[in-house]
Amino acid sequence: KNEVEQSPQNLTAQEGEFITINCSYSVGISALHWLQQHPGGGIVSLFMLSSGKKKHGRLIATINIQEKHSSLHITASHPRDSAVYICAVYHSGGSNYKLTFGKGTLLTVNP
Amino acid sequence: GAVVSQHPSRVICKSGTSVKIECRSLDFQATTMFWYRQFPKQSLMLMATSNEGSKATYEQGVEKDKFLINHASLTLSTLTVTSAHPEDSSFYICSARQGGFETQYFGPGTRLLVL
Numbered sequence: 624k625n626e627v628e629q630s631p632q633n634l635t636a637q638e639g640e641f642i643t644i645n646c647s648y649s650v651g652i653s654a655l656h657w658l659q660q661h662p663g664g665g666i667v668s669l670f671m672l673s674s675g676k677k678k679h680g681r682l683i684a685t686i687n688i689q690e691k692h693s694s695l696h697i698t699a700s701h702p703r704d705s706a707v708y709i710c711a712v713y714h715s716g717g718s719n720y721k722l723t724f725g726k727g728t729l730l731t732v733n734p
Numbered sequence: 735g736a737v738v739s740q741h742p743s744r745v746i747c748k749s750g751t752s753v754k755i756e757c758r759s760l761d762f763q764a765t766t767m768f769w770y771r772q773f774p775k776q777s778l779m780l781m782a783t784s785n786e787g788s789k790a791t792y793e794q795g796v797e798k799d800k801f802l803i804n805h806a807s808l809t810l811s812t813l814t815v816t817s818a819h820p821e822d823s824s825f826y827i828c829s830a831r832q833g834g835f836e837t838q839y840f841g842p843g844t845r846l847l848v849l
Contacts, residue, residue, distance in 0.1 A: 665842035
């Protein structure tokens with residue numbers, strides 16, 4: 624079993640729909656990243672959070688440390704949101720804070 | 735936000751040759767840089783962690799003699815794939831961190847194709 628599991632693996636939505644991508648992890652963490660990877664490959668960090676909720680524009684990320692679960696929400700989705708969304712966690716302890724990545728969720732938003 | 739660049743963005747080389755990939759932090763000093771590899775439809779896998787001025791720490795299963803990492807300055811790390819083989823074809827991504835984990839930024843990646 625992977626330490627970081629994402630669901631769904633693939634998600635297709637119509638423009639304007641509300642999107643939720645889930646991430647569950649099985650290890651103790653210091654913080655969690657939500658990343659966006661576009662078809663060209665470059666990765667952009669959307670959020671880094673260790674508790675509660677963060678909002679940036681149409682994106683909202685939440686985390687429940689007790690349940691070891693995080694969600695990424697996209698409101699009023701748009702075709703330009705089409706990308707792979709990756710959840711990654713920093714293991715607690717250790718000195719280098721290495722990231723462990725989920726396999727990603729491929730989101731396709733159709734006009 | 736902070737910017738991390740990689741060069742080249744894509745490279746095609748013949749089997750047996752060596753390829754160098756550069757990773758630069760453009761507007762901050764990176765105390766730690768990470769090199770990842772991503773095969774199609776798979777997640778990023780950490781290859782090695784490098785701290786400026788010291789030897790890189792390689793993950794299990796990554797050959798240090800094949801993937802040479804040099805972190806000579808606080809703004810530059812290089813990954814050299816020596817004697818490249820077709821199975822080394824992949825997407826290589828670097829990431830740079832200024833201090834704590836709050837400041838980790840990713841480069842745009844380098845796509846390597848070994849013929």
